[in-house]
Amino acid sequence: MAPLKIESKLPSGPIEQAWEKAQFEMKLVNPANKRKYNILVVGSGLAGGSAAASLGELGYNVKCFCFHGSPRRAHSIAAQGGINAAKNYQNDGDSIFRLFYDTVKGGDFRAREANVYRLAQNSVRIIDQCVAQGVPFAREYGGALANRSFGGAQVSRTFYARGQTGQQLLLGAYQALERQVDEGTVQMLPYTEMLDLVVVDGHARGIVTRDLLTGEIKCHVGDAVVLASGGYGNVYYLSTNAKGSNATAIWRAHKRGAAFANPCFTQIHPTCIPVSGEYQSKLTLMSESLRNDGRIWVPKKPHDKRPPDQIPEEDRDYFLERRYPSFGNLVPRDVASRNIKMVCDEGRGVGPSGLGVYLDFADAIRRLGRATIAERYGNLFEMYERITGENPYEVPMRIYPAIHYTMGGLWVDYELMSTIPGLFVLGEANFSDHGANRLGASALMQGLSDGYFIIPYTIGNYLASNKLEKVGVSHPAFRSVEAEVVAMTKKLLSINGTRTTTSFHKELGKIVWDKCGMSRNAGGLEDALGRIRGLREEFWKNVKVVGDSNDLNASIEAAGRVADYFELAELMCIDALDRNESCGGHFREEYQTSDNEALRNDELYSYVAAWEFTGVKSPPKLHKEPLEFHYVHPSQRSYK
Amino acid sequence: MKLTLHIWRQRSPTAKGQMVRYDVPDVSPDMSFLEMLDVVNEGLILKGEEPIAFEHDCREGICGSCGFMINGVAHGPSRGTAVCQLHMRQYKDGDVLFVEPFRARAFPLLKDLAVDRRALDRIITAGGYISVRTGSAPEGNVIPVPKEKAELAMDAAACIGCGACVAACPNASAALFTGAKITHLGLLPQGQAERDQRAKKMVAQANVEVFGNCTNIGECEAVCPKEIKIEVIARMNRDYLKAAWKNRESYRDDDPVELALSRGKP
Numbered sequence: 001m002a003p004l005k006i007e008s009k010l011p012s013g014p015i016e017q018a019w020e021k022a023q024f025e026m027k028l029v030n031p032a033n034k035r036k037y038n039i040l041v042v043g044s045g046l047a048g049g050s051a052a053a054s055l056g057e058l059g060y061n062v063k064c065f066c067f068h069g070s071p072r073r074a075h076s077i078a079a080q081g082g083i084n085a086a087k088n089y090q091n092d093g094d095s096i097f098r099l100f101y102d103t104v105k106g107g108d109f110r111a112r113e114a115n116v117y118r119l120a121q122n123s124v125r126i127i128d129q130c131v132a133q134g135v136p137f138a139r140e141y142g143g144a145l146a147n148r149s150f151g152g153a154q155v156s157r158t159f160y161a162r163g164q165t166g167q168q169l170l171l172g173a174y175q176a177l178e179r180q181v182d183e184g185t186v187q188m189l190p191y192t193e194m195l196d197l198v199v200v201d202g203h204a205r206g207i208v209t210r211d212l213l214t215g216e217i218k219c220h221v222g223d224a225v226v227l228a229s230g231g232y233g234n235v236y237y238l239s240t241n242a243k244g245s246n247a248t249a250i251w252r253a254h255k256r257g258a259a260f261a262n263p264c265f266t267q268i269h270p271t272c273i274p275v276s277g278e279y280q281s282k283l284t285l286m287s288e289s290l291r292n293d294g295r296i297w298v299p300k301k302p303h304d305k306r307p308p309d310q311i312p313e314e315d316r317d318y319f320l321e322r323r324y325p326s327f328g329n330l331v332p333r334d335v336a337s338r339n340i341k342m343v344c345d346e347g348r349g350v351g352p353s354g355l356g357v358y359l360d361f362a363d364a365i366r367r368l369g370r371a372t373i374a375e376r377y378g379n380l381f382e383m384y385e386r387i388t389g390e391n392p393y394e395v396p397m398r399i400y401p402a403i404h405y406t407m408g409g410l411w412v413d414y415e416l417m418s419t420i421p422g423l424f425v426l427g428e429a430n431f432s433d434h435g436a437n438r439l440g441a442s443a444l445m446q447g448l449s450d451g452y453f454i455i456p457y458t459i460g461n462y463l464a465s466n467k468l469e470k471v472g473v474s475h476p477a478f479r480s481v482e483a484e485v486v487a488m489t490k491k492l493l494s495i496n497g498t499r500t501t502t503s504f505h506k507e508l509g510k511i512v513w514d515k516c517g518m519s520r521n522a523g524g525l526e527d528a529l530g531r532i533r534g535l536r537e538e539f540w541k542n543v544k545v546v547g548d549s550n551d552l553n554a555s556i557e558a559a560g561r562v563a564d565y566f567e568l569a570e571l572m573c574i575d576a577l578d579r580n581e582s583c584g585g586h587f588r589e590e591y592q593t594s595d596n597e598a599l600r601n602d603e604l605y606s607y608v609a610a611w612e613f614t615g616v617k618s619p620p621k622l623h624k625e626p627l628e629f630h631y632v633h634p635s636q637r638s639y640k
Numbered sequence: 641m642k643l644t645l646h647i648w649r650q651r652s653p654t655a656k657g658q659m660v661r662y663d664v665p666d667v668s669p670d671m672s673f674l675e676m677l678d679v680v681n682e683g684l685i686l687k688g689e690e691p692i693a694f695e696h697d698c699r700e701g702i703c704g705s706c707g708f709m710i711n712g713v714a715h716g717p718s719r720g721t722a723v724c725q726l727h728m729r730q731y732k733d734g735d736v737l738f739v740e741p742f743r744a745r746a747f748p749l750l751k752d753l754a755v756d757r758r759a760l761d762r763i764i765t766a767g768g769y770i771s772v773r774t775g776s777a778p779e780g781n782v783i784p785v786p787k788e789k790a791e792l793a794m795d796a797a798a799c800i801g802c803g804a805c806v807a808a809c810p811n812a813s814a815a816l817f818t819g820a821k822i823t824h825l826g827l828l829p830q831g832q833a834e835r836d837q838r839a840k841k842m843v844a845q846a847n848v849e850v851f852g853n854c855t856n857i858g859e860c861e862a863v864c865p866k867e868i869k870i871e872v873i874a875r876m877n878r879d880y881l882k883a884a885w886k887n888r889e890s891y892r893d894d895d896p897v898e899l900a901l902s903r904g905k906p
Contacts, residue, residue, distance in 0.1 A: 054774040069695065070761050072801055073703040089781065125775070132777035134770045134825050136794040143784025161794055167702055168797060175769035182765045182903070190758065213750060242697040276670040281678055282699050383701070386718070386725050387672075452774045500685045502678070547690045551652060552751045555691055 002202045004259055004612045006623045009413045010114045015631055019118040022414065023457050027464035034059035035185075037463050040207055040222035042194045042249050044071030046166070046444060047427025048228030049173035050451030055226075056180030058456055063220060064177065064186055067193040067212060067244060067557075072174045075230060075242040076447060079166025080287035080380070082150060082158035083130075083444040085123040090147050094155040096120045101632050102153055103442060106332050107407075107435020108584035108600060109634040110262070110608070112627065114414060115432050119442075122449040127159055129452060133172035137161050149292060149330065150440040158441045163287050163380045169444055173451070194249045195485045195560065197225065197256045197423065200477045203468060204253075204423035208478075208485050212557065215550035217485055219473040224422045224459055227253060228451065231406035231428035233266065235565045235572065236517070237509025239403040240272060240285040246561040247568055250410050250429050258418040259610040259623060261411035261431035263568065264576035267438055267585045268518050269404030270336035273387055274356040283402040284387055286359070287380055288440040291329045293364035293373065294397070296320050296340075298357050302347030308358055308396050319343055327639040334437045334585045334598070335639060337401035341518045342596065344400075351398045360396035401518060405443060407434045407585065408575075411610040411625075415458035416450060419610075421466070424459060426450035431608070436584025489549050492559045497542030501558045504539050505565065508532065512569050516576050521589040525577040529570060536566035571611060571620060578622065581605045593636075602634050641667050641733035645680070647692055648740045649752055657749075659738070669729035673716065674699060674706065676728055693752040701725040701865055704800035707807070708753040709740045714804035714863040722802060722865040742807035746814070746849045757803045759849040760817055762903055766896075767841035768821040770831050783829050796823040798866040805860035805868075811852030816860035818846050819876035820868050826879055836883035837896075843880050844896035845903065 011018040029037065037060050041052040044066040052064040066074060086099040099120040104111055127145070131137065137159050138146040147156040161168040180186040191212040198206040204225040209218050232247035233239040254260045271286045297318045299311055319339055321328045331339075340357050343349065350356050365373050370393060374381070381392045388398075409431040416424050416432070427447040434442065471478075515528035539562070547553040582591040582598035583605070591599045608625040643664045650657030662680055671679075674696050681691035697705040701722040708723060710716035715723045717730055731737070739753065747755040785793075797820070805816035822839055825831035831838075854873050861870040 050774075057773055068697065068703075068705065069757060070704075070801065072761070073697055073705050075698060075703070077704075078698045078700050078702050087780070125777075127780045128777040129772070129774060131780040131783075132770065132772040132830055134793075134828050134830050136790050136797050136824065136828065139785050139787045139790040141787050143786050144781050161797075164702065164794075164798060167800075168794075171797065175764060176772075176774070178761065178765040179769045179771060182767075188761075190761075242703060243699060244697045277668055279668065279671050279675045279679055281672070281675050284700055382720075383725070386721060386727065389670075389727070389729055456774065498686075500682050502682060544685060544688075546685050546688055552693055552754065553690075554693060555685060 004257065004419050004623060006259065006411070006419065006610050006625050007413060008112065008625055009415060010112065011414065015114060015117045018114050019121060026457055026461035029460045029464050031059060035061055037061060038063070038222045039224050039226060039459065040220055041065065041226045041228065042207065043074065043228035043230060043429070044174070044177065045074030045076035045228060045230060045427065046170055046173055046447030047451045048226070049074065049170065049177045050448050051226055051228060051426055051455045052186050053173060053176035053180050054452050054456045055459065056183065056185035059185065062180070062186040063189060063222070065189045065192045065194055065209060067191065069190050071177055071188060071190065072171060074170060075245050076170045076444070077167045078242065079444055080163040080285065081289045082148065082160035082165045082441040083126070083169060084150070084157050084441040085127045085159060085445065086120050086157060087124060087127060089145060090156045092155045094157050096124070098155065099123060099157065103433070103439055104435070104632040105637060106437055106439040108437055108598065108637060109435065109602065109606070109629065110265070110583055110627065111433055111435030113629060113631055118454070119433050119446060119449050122453045123445050125453060126445060126448045130169055130172050133176060135161060135168045135172045148289060150288060153439065160289070163289070163377065166444060169448065173448070193557065194229070195252065196481050197253045198478050198481045199256050199420060200471050200475060201469065203421045203466070205471055206478060208482050213552050215553070217482055219478045219482055221471055221473060223463060223468055224424060226424045226426060226455060226459070227410065227429050228426040229429050231409065232568055233403045233406050235509065235569050236403045236513050237505050238275065238280060238283050238513070240269060240283050243282060248561050248564050250425070251564040251568055253410060253418070253420070253423060255613050257420050257613070258423055259411040259612055260408070260571060261608050261610045262408035262575065263572045263611065264516065264579060264586050265407035265436045265584060266403060266572070267333060267405040267407060268337040268401040270333055270340055270401050271359060271399045272402035273384065274351055274353060274398055274400040284383070285402070285404060286384060286397065286399060288333070290359060290377060290380060293376065294329065294359040294361050295363055296329050296357055296359055298343045298348040298350060308360070317343070317348070324639045331639045332437060332439060337518055338587060340401055356398040356400045358396040359399045361392060362396070365393065403513070403517070405438055407431065407436060407438055411608065415461065416454055417458065417462065422462060424455060426455060436586055488560065489556060492543065492545045492556060492563070493549060495541065495543050495545065497544050499542050500544055501555065501562050504535065504543060505562045508535055508562070508565060508569060512572065516573050519587045519589050520576050522577060525573045528573045532566060532570050532573065539563065539566060567616060574620060575609055575611065579605055579609065597636070606634070641669070641731070643667050643731065644736045646736070646738045647753070649692070650749060652751060653749055667728050669727070671728045672699065672724060673726040673728065674724050693750070693754045695754045696724055699724040702800060704802040707742055707802045707804050709742065709807065711738050714742065714807045715865055720865060720867045722800070742803055744806045744812035744851070746812060746851050747803060747806065757801070759851070760801050760803060760814065762849060763814065763818055763842050763845045764821065765903060766845035766900060767834065767838040768825070770825060771834060785828060789827050793824050793827040796820045796827070796868060796872050799868055800866055802865060804863045804865060806851060808859040808863040809852065810857060810859070811855060813854045814846045814849070814851040815854035815873045815876065816864065816868055816870065818842050819872035822879055823872040823875045826875065835879060836886060839876065839879035839883045841896045841899065843876070845900040848897070848900040
């Protein structure tokens with residue numbers, strides 16, 4: 001394997017023209033030659049779907065893979081709140097620079113300025129594109145697009161389609177994708193899961209997949225591979241991710257040489273429905289937009305068991321409004337989550353488990369009327385009631401933080417290429433734009449920016465700059481990777497132990513949540529590392545996987561994914577232990593200000609931590625990409 | 641509470657299936673239906689038996705992966721609720737539940753409760769989109785969309801493609817699904833250019849996929865987890881008729897049925 005190189009390829013010159021200049025300098029593939037290139041896109045969510053559709057439109061020969069039965073089921077569909085764009089339709093002082101500024105600051109100065117600026121520039125075109133596709137965004141009475149404000153921002157720049165913005169944006173991308181399927185430029189392969197990456201002469205040249213219906217293991221050759229397989233929040237077992245969301249594609253690419261960046265940067269979303277029992281299979285998010293009108297509070301006294309309507313105003317602590325008067329309930333997610341944990345640790349949490357705070361709409365209903373609240377959040381209120389059996393129009397919601405998003409991911413350069421030439425990584429699967437904390441309504445923006453407006457240019461530059469040898473599935477590299485994949489499946493089936501995959505996954509998730517979740521410390525992380533390693537060894541000796549490998553078998557799918565989570569969880573803890581500072585979602589208890597805010601250390605840790613895989617039982621190698629700030633000067637974040 | 645489940649088990653698309661009884665003790669009212677099945681499956685795995693196959697993913701009622709019949713009703717008894725959001729507090733101790741897959745000729749059975757719904761994708765492939773190249777869109781606010789039109793379009797666009805409408809329909813018609821997309825795009829100014837072609841192509845594809853015709857029974861609306869109104873079928877029929885009356889509909893002279901046949905397997 002060639003030595004791993006971290007070259008960010010950041011453009012020079014003024015940031016406002018950087019992307020345009022970079023685009024101009026990129027080589028082009030002649031229109032007539034595009035169909036000669038085969039591109040493999042793994043994932044069909046906002047990033048993968050928009051990339052596959054756009055690359056197909058350009059004339060490339062695209063194969064798009066998804067493990068679902070239909071590309072429309074990717075987890076982007078569940079995003080509720082909205083998508084940011086610097087349109088300044090509200091005349092409230094928004095601009096590309098302000099969105100850029102907010103995102104760099106919100107990410108606690110651990111993202112690349114040039115990437116974030118480009119994201120803010122692209123945001124404007126994304127809205128235009130989606131409107132033209134027929135995305136039914138919310139409108140004003142005059143027919144203009146409506147906006148709302150969202151956590152971490154003081155302007156209204158969020159576009160939305162009720163509480164189903166992700167669904168509507170994904171259906172837009174999905175429809176564009178299906179149009180290309182009809183044109184014959186994209187071949188869709190549903191029920192197909194990527195299980196490994198094939199690297200030939202240092203270039204990503206293909207993938208090995210499993211047909212989830214027949215179990216067939218198959219090789220696919222391409223001139224470039226695009227991973228858009230989402231984040232790794234399911235390491236924690238309980239998360240707001242879909243049950244099937246997994247890290248296998250990115251993790252196995254990591255093991256083939258793609259550096260993994262900032263794995264410890266995970267986002268805890270403050271407003272989720274609290275856990276109700278051991279059988280709980282996942283957590284459900286309540287959109288952050290609820291914080292626009294809902295007020296978060298707990299009783300002032302610990303262990304106050306009175307029902308909420310019997311706790312008078314003077315006995316309530318609206319702790320976010322009290323501690324952060326200028327942002328109030330709209331502080332960024334990491335700040336809100338940490339404060340919720342703090343009041344619950346003080347014994348002031350509510351609900352049966354004591355792990356919850358109230359999100360109360362009584363004031364908003366009094367001020368705006370029930371009808372307005374219903375129009376804004378009706379479907380969310382219904383969902384809450386379905387899950388908890390409580391009516392939030394009458395009883396305050398109870399919420400608690402949960403893992404929601406992972407800022408870390410495979411390291412990519414400015415062109416979204418990983419450390420393996422020809423392997424591109426988009427959307428949540430990469431690490432690029434959100435630093436140590438993502439602002440609300442920015443994930444949809446990044447997925448679509450990567451897929452619609454970045455990869456179409458940068459992939460051409462790669463293809464036109466590299467002359468790739470012709471390879472087929474009979475190439476020894478393909479044969480050996482395929483054999484490894486088959487062997488792993490066989491191994492999992494042969495263990496025949498006494499514990500189910502889920503029981504391992506739950507135990508792993510609990511370790512990572514307790515020790516590498518909302519707050520971390522060195523002792524806890526060391527402890528977690530030991531326990532994760534022990535559990536991994538037990539897994540490989542004692543897991544029970546049933547059925548056989550040649551048909552639809554959820555048991556085998558899950559086992560392969562959990563096997564990867566063990567290794568990834570270990571890297572997350574190593575990264576968290578190595579970063580001796582607090583920033584964004586990474587809160588190390590040893591590093592905090594006197595009033596419990598995150599304390600960064602810019603002198604020593606203003607870098608991207610890119611980890612190189614060296615073997616399952618050997619320590620990963622750290623590569624540092626220094627971060628420079630020329631436009632937004634790093635400061636202690638303040639939302640007070 | 642204790643429940644008795646009778647669940648359809650079928651090893652493969654061609655194998656013979658049968659109902660199998662499972663007694664489930666200790667069901668918590670706060671569990672979702674799928675969490676209850678998870679518990680059953682964990683027990684089966686420990687006994688060395690294959691878990692019950694069912695599709696699911698987001699468990700928030702939006703991805704459209706889940707869906708089966710409970711006592712003959714698609715997604716079970718709660719209105720406007722996908723089965724992943726159905727909670728066990730709907731049931732009482734001693735209830736007996738019959739759980740079966742969505743049945744329709746256009747949805748071949750894969751295993752147990754999982755069925756292949758790719759025919760719905762092919763209906764979208766046939767024309768369920770607005771053709772706009774990436775990067776070629778005009779400024780978002782150039783074309784105003786009246787609020788009420790946007791809201792109606794959103795009502796139809798909320799479809800999650802789960803296929804419950806097909807499973808509930810005695811004709812196994814996909815009219816609610818197809819009508820929802822035709823309505824969503826047809827209500828928006830951006831969707832006008834392809835409106836006629838869209839209706840013709842999508843309806844032709846639905847026919848080729850061996851979905852039945854709509855006879856206005858209304859079961860689809862009753863089970864739809866997104867409560868899509870049967871009105872979308874009227875809109876589809878109107879668009880289809882209007883398009884059919886025009887004598888020369890396309891400069892490309894494509895026959896929508898020929899196209900549909902080339903796309904799908906009948």
